[in-house]
Amino acid sequence: MTRAATLERRWGARAWLLLVYAFLYVxxxxxxxxxxxxxxxxxxxxxxxxxxxxxLRHDDELGAAVRLSLQVGALAATAAVVVGTAxxxxxxxxxxxxxxxxxxxxxxxxxVMPEVVVGLxxxxxxxHPMLQPxxxxxxxxxxxxxxxxxxxxxxxxxxxxxxxxxxxxxEEAALDLGCPPWKVFFVITVPVIAPALxxxxxxxxxxxxxxxxxxxxLSDPGSTTLPVLVFARLHHGLKPEINALxxxxxxxxxxxxxxxxxxxxxxxxxxxAAMHAALRG
Amino acid sequence: MxxxxxSAPHFPAEPDYLRIEGISKRFDDALAVDNVTLGVRxxxxxxxxxxxGCGKSTLLRMIAGLERPTAGRIxxxxxxxxxxxxxxxxxxxxxxxxxLFPHMSVAGNVAxxxxxxxxxxxxxxxxxxxxxxxxxxxxxxxxARKPHELSGGQQQRVALARSLAKEPKLLLLDEPLAALDKxxxxxxxxxxxxxxxxxxxxxILVTHDQEEAMTMASxxxxxxxxVLLQVGTPDEIYEHPSCRFTAEFIGETNLFHGRxxxxxxxxxxxxxxxxxxxxxxxAPGTEVWLSVRPERVVLGRQPPAAVNGNVSINAAQGExxxxxxxxxxxxxxxxxxxxxRRMIASVPSxxxxxxSAPARGERVWAWWLAPDGVVLTR
Amino acid sequence: MSSGPAAPVPAPPRRPFxxxxxxxxxxxxxxxxxxxxxxxxxxxxxxxxxxxxxxxVPPYVSPFSQPQAEGRPVFPPAFNPDxxxxxxxxxxxxxxxxxxxxxxxxxxxxxxxLLAALTTLCCLLVGxxxxxxxxxxxxxxxxxxxxxxxxxxWTSFLLRVYAWMGLLDSSESGLINQALLALGLxxxxxxxxxxxxxxxxxxxxxxxxFMVLPLxxxxxxxxMRLLEAARDxxxxxxxxxxxxxxxxxxxxxxxxxxxxxxxxVGEFVIPDLLGGGGVLMIGRRIWDDFGPNQxxxxxxxxxxxxxxxxxxxxxxxxxxxxRGDGAGEAGP
Numbered sequence: 007m008t009r010a011a012t013l014e015r016r017w018g019a020r021a022w023l024l025l026v027y028a029f030l031y032v033x034x035x036x037x038x039x040x041x042x043x044x045x046x047x048x049x050x051x052x053x054x055x056x057x058x059x060x061x062l063r064h065d066d067e068l069g070a071a072v073r074l075s076l077q078v079g080a081l082a083a084t085a086a087v088v089v090g091t092a093x094x095x096x097x098x099x100x101x102x103x104x105x106x107x108x109x110x111x112x113x114x115x116x117x118v119m120p121e122v123v124v125g126l127x128x129x130x131x132x133x134h135p136m137l138q139p140x141x142x143x144x145x146x147x148x149x150x151x152x153x154x155x156x157x158x159x160x161x162x163x164x165x166x167x168x169x170x171x172x173x174x175x176x177e178e179a180a181l182d183l184g185c186p187p188w189k190v191f192f193v194i195t196v197p198v199i200a201p202a203l204x205x206x207x208x209x210x211x212x213x214x215x216x217x218x219x220x221x222x223x224l225s226d227p228g229s230t231t232l233p234v235l236v237f238a239r240l241h242h243g244l245k246p247e248i249n250a251l252x253x254x255x256x257x258x259x260x261x262x263x264x265x266x267x268x269x270x271x272x273x274x275x276x277x278x279a280a281m282h283a284a285l286r287g
Numbered sequence: 288m289x290x291x292x293x294s295a296p297h298f299p300a301e302p303d304y305l306r307i308e309g310i311s312k313r314f315d316d317a318l319a320v321d322n323v324t325l326g327v328r329x330x331x332x333x334x335x336x337x338x339x340g341c342g343k344s345t346l347l348r349m350i351a352g353l354e355r356p357t358a359g360r361i362x363x364x365x366x367x368x369x370x371x372x373x374x375x376x377x378x379x380x381x382x383x384x385x386x387l388f389p390h391m392s393v394a395g396n397v398a399x400x401x402x403x404x405x406x407x408x409x410x411x412x413x414x415x416x417x418x419x420x421x422x423x424x425x426x427x428x429x430x431a432r433k434p435h436e437l438s439g440g441q442q443q444r445v446a447l448a449r450s451l452a453k454e455p456k457l458l459l460l461d462e463p464l465a466a467l468d469k470x471x472x473x474x475x476x477x478x479x480x481x482x483x484x485x486x487x488x489x490x491i492l493v494t495h496d497q498e499e500a501m502t503m504a505s506x507x508x509x510x511x512x513x514v515l516l517q518v519g520t521p522d523e524i525y526e527h528p529s530c531r532f533t534a535e536f537i538g539e540t541n542l543f544h545g546r547x548x549x550x551x552x553x554x555x556x557x558x559x560x561x562x563x564x565x566x567x568x569x570a571p572g573t574e575v576w577l578s579v580r581p582e583r584v585v586l587g588r589q590p591p592a593a594v595n596g597n598v599s600i601n602a603a604q605g606e607x608x609x610x611x612x613x614x615x616x617x618x619x620x621x622x623x624x625x626x627x628r629r630m631i632a633s634v635p636s637x638x639x640x641x642x643s644a645p646a647r648g649e650r651v652w653a654w655w656l657a658p659d660g661v662v663l664t665r
Numbered sequence: 666m667s668s669g670p671a672a673p674v675p676a677p678p679r680r681p682f683x684x685x686x687x688x689x690x691x692x693x694x695x696x697x698x699x700x701x702x703x704x705x706x707x708x709x710x711x712x713x714x715x716x717x718x719x720x721x722v723p724p725y726v727s728p729f730s731q732p733q734a735e736g737r738p739v740f741p742p743a744f745n746p747d748x749x750x751x752x753x754x755x756x757x758x759x760x761x762x763x764x765x766x767x768x769x770x771x772x773x774x775x776x777x778x779l780l781a782a783l784t785t786l787c788c789l790l791v792g793x794x795x796x797x798x799x800x801x802x803x804x805x806x807x808x809x810x811x812x813x814x815x816x817x818x819w820t821s822f823l824l825r826v827y828a829w830m831g832l833l834d835s836s837e838s839g840l841i842n843q844a845l846l847a848l849g850l851x852x853x854x855x856x857x858x859x860x861x862x863x864x865x866x867x868x869x870x871x872x873x874x875f876m877v878l879p880l881x882x883x884x885x886x887x888x889m890r891l892l893e894a895a896r897d898x899x900x901x902x903x904x905x906x907x908x909x910x911x912x913x914x915x916x917x918x919x920x921x922x923x924x925x926x927x928x929x930v931g932e933f934v935i936p937d938l939l940g941g942g943g944v945l946m947i948g949r950r951i952w953d954d955f956g957p958n959q960x961x962x963x964x965x966x967x968x969x970x971x972x973x974x975x976x977x978x979x980x981x982x983x984x985x986x987x988r989g990d991g992a993g994e995a996g997p
Contacts, residue, residue: 182353
């Protein structure tokens with residue numbers, strides 16, 4: 007290939023990347039910009055002010071929804087890591103037996119199943135006349151269970167691929183050195199797959215924080231999560247306050263992601279440097 | 288192993304320390320280990336040798352308790368291991384990948400097995416034992432390092448120290464040197480043997496490298512397709528292979544196929560019927576193979592002079608097809624007479640003396656004494 | 666040598682009773698969870714789809730009725746399915762040929778499948794070269810580029826859809842309309858919001874990361890030497906792409922496409938916010954029957970039909986993409 011063609015190609019690639027990133031980020035940028043308007047219209051900058059951030063701070067309804075979402079998210083993520091990891095261990099470590107095909111299908115299906123269907127099916131479960139006394143009907147617990155089911159599927163796929171990458175001899179060596187199986191899991195397996203567990207928890211947390219359909223279908227008047235509240239407000243007149251909320255979320259998420267990325271890269275760099283040192287000396 | 292006990296007189300009738308009786312392992316449809324019976328003596332270094340997938344690793348894993356036998360029994364020092372789970376067996380294994388715990392330091396790795404002991408050892412006992420082990424493998428300075436901060440050879444020594452720390456009754460080595468560079472490997476082989484001898488542990492090692500097995504082990508078991516074909520000392524296995532597989536797998540050899548008639552081997556692999564040593568004569572009409580090691584073959588420009596006594600000679604004229612010069616010796620590939628009959632001969636470089644070595648295309652004589660051929664029936 | 670004297674070979678040890686095995690208990694947690702919160706709910710959907718709507722809580726009468734004899738329930742209970750909900754769907758199929766038929770459910774199904782297919786196609790066309798270029802960029806920048814794809818995904822989904830409401834607003838204050846008016850390209854604001862086009866843009870925007878990640882995970886593993894070999898053997902770039910890159914990245918394509926298509930068919934939020942009343946999609950039909958209409962049997966019947974329609978793509982996803990290879994890293 008000629009040099010000119012290579013150059014042309016590289017610029018083509020850059021242009022495409024730029025275009026798609028613009029598609030991804032321009033809408034978010036607009037949200038951020040108009041959160042600083044002093045006016046009432048969400049798409050016009052009628053002077054600059056922070057009045058919508060102040061409104062955000064004094065919005066008790068919103069505060070309650072955020073707190074509930076954080077609680078449900080943390081609880082659902084924790085449960086999802088437990089259930090999803092157990093499922094991943096079954097899928098990646100146990101010899102396939104009767105019903106393992108059904109199990110594998112059930113473990114990943116919530117990931118792709120349309121949320122309306124999953125939501126409807128869970129509503130029917132929680133409102134079933136015979137099960138309602140046991141499960142407690144719709145409400146926060148129902149939302150938690152629904153989110154756990156959805157997130158466990160993602161966690162199980164993530165942890166499963168990590169388990170398959172892991173050298174099984176590590177577990178066997180621990181066993182061989184006299185460590186009983188249950189202890190092997192906690193002393194060897196968990197530390198080795200820890201990055202996947204952390205990633206899984208964070209993913210589950212964001213999925214739960216972000217879920218609208220399941221939460222809306224399973225909520226009762228006392229359990230309005232943030233997305234349910236936002237959806238209601240989008241239907242009852244738009245205010246730049248929502249832009250302010252979006253900006254806060256974007257900033258918080260960006261900082262979290264940047265920190266996580268920095269930590270991971272530093273760990274990787276340190277590891278690489280140590281390896282170089284070992285090979286030299 | 289009773290069948291071989293007579294051929295190893297330097298070990299008098301000591302009972303087997305480890306007895307493996309009729310062990311088989313079936314994976315789905317494949318029989319990975321097929322009814323293996325084997326005995327290993329105390330303080331012996333025993334090598335299981337075979338190509339990859341021959342079942343040697345599966346056998347080792349069954350001894351360690353990592354694989355459940357389909358049939359058979361394993362008895363170590365008088366204790367039947369069948370009901371003993373892996374984590375309670377008095378065996379320790381060094382894994383091919385070393386399997387060092389990446390999140391623990393070198394000292395942590397070595398201490399891991401000691402921490403599992405019940406009743407518990409005190410911290411002082413553990414620390415002392417770890418220090419002793421690290422000194423044994425000369426890694427005291429590296430106690431605080433993480434495994435990925437060590438070179439391959441150092442990692443191997445940590446793995447060894449870890450598996451020796453609990454003073455196992457049986458040390459299992461799974462391809463102990465496969466992960467090392469060829470250069471370090473030869474040096475490490477001897478180091479490893481002297482260390483195991485010093486500790487005095489009984490050891491089974493699994494390898495696909497015949498040189499490694501012959502260097503390190505006092506006895507070797509050759510495996511193929513799940514079957515244990517032959518057990519013996521390295522020289523027994525090399526000089527007296529019991530079957531074609533062993534003969535061809537260990538070192539190089541010339542195999543001549545045919546039937547026994549009138550005390551000679553008739554076949555199409557050699558221009559003339561072959562004389563064989565009288566003591567190992569199977570029944571006439573039997574299908575046999577004659578294995579002749581290349582270094583037993585003599586080359587010359589003249590036909591061989593008659594040998595005195597009743598030793599017969601097998602000789603044939605052939606054309607030099609290919610010569611591989613290897614320094615101390617050269618390997619000659621000969622074409623015997625016409626057709627596809629071929630053989631190889633390994634000739635010391637000093638053999639030709641003042642005369643020049645034969646060149647490609649030259650016709651030479653090749654011969655060997657009848658007792659140098661080994662008759663194989665399978 | 667292998668078989669010693671024909672001594673009786675002892676039988677292997679028996680495994681412990683299953684309740685004493687740790688594995689049983691490890692497996693029982695996810696099994697129990699999935700049976701209770703995934704499989705049982707699906708059985709209930711089928712059950713409710715066969716029941717009669719009723720003004721009660723919950724708003725249906727189960728097809729299972731429990732006759733009493735001498736004051737004690739009789740087993741098995743009677744099963745009287747009400748096929749009314751499915752009949753309504755069947756009637757629409759029968760009406761297909763009749764001009765002017767209303768066909769609310771069939772049209773919704775058709776719209777959903779079409780829009781989901783279009784979304785998948787657009788995501789693939791945008792995402793494939795995108796993922797390719799990320800996978801082929803320098804190792805250091807790769808992480809950053811990937812993170813930039815994920816970042817919008819981690820912020821609120823609803824708020825990103827809301828952002829498009831502002832961009833596409835059909836009044837003069839809509840951001841795109843504002844820009845076009847300012848540039849003098851148009852005289853009157855365009856009708857951008859509340860149509861299928863708006864829904865399509867919103868769906869592509871929301872689902873793009875689901876396509877990019879499995880594709881990236883696949884393409885980054887592609888051995889570039891294969892392409893060099895193909896070029897060395899005289900293949901033109903296009904031929905090399907079709908005969909090497911495409912077949913090797915097939916699993917990523919399948920995984921990504923299924924992860925976009927399947928949820929897109931049932932999408933409810935985007936059609937609701939960007940489509941307005943004009944774009945009827947099946948996810949919204951279920952939502953309306955479930956919510957305002959309080960016709961749970963109908964919602965359940967539609968859900969059952971949707972799952973039946975999606976069973977083939979779901980199986981394909983499970984077979985080809987659902988394991989480690991693509992979807993593993995697809996977890997955003």
